[in-house]
Amino acid sequence: MKPELMEQIILQLAAAYAKDPKSEASVELLLPQKDQASVEASLKARLLAALKTQPVIRLTNEFNSGLQISFRGNDVYFDFSDDALAEVLCRFVGPKLASVIKG
Numbered sequence: 535m536k537p538e539l540m541e542q543i544i545l546q547l548a549a550a551y552a553k554d555p556k557s558e559a560s561v562e563l564l565l566p567q568k569d570q571a572s573v574e575a576s577l578k579a580r581l582l583a584a585l586k587t588q589p590v591i592r593l594t595n596e597f598n599s600g601l602q603i604s605f606r607g608n609d610v611y612f613d614f615s616d617d618a619l620a621e622v623l624c625r626f627v628g629p630k631l632a633s634v635i636k637g
Contacts, residue, residue, distance in 0.1 A: 543603070
């Protein structure tokens with residue numbers, strides 16, 4: 535997943551969450567270490583401006599591509615990691631194509 539797409543997903547989810555007047559939206563992101571430099575600097579400033587709270591960005595080795603996003607104080611999180619997206623795709627394709635996707 536390209537950093538630009540990750541930023542779009544994060545900003546759109548954060549904007550939708552912030553529309554709730556009761557929410558004190560505070561974003562937590564889990565990113566692969568390889569994407570830190572390309573995403574972190576611009577994204578922190580844009581989220582701070584949109585949500586008025588400092589986002590928490592954590593790095594992980596648990597997945598190689600994609601991201602996970604959650605909002606503090608909320609039990610919901612969105613998983614856009616490579617493994618999660620492959621799992622969703624495999625549910626909708628035949629067994630032969632699923633084995634190719636899973637590698």
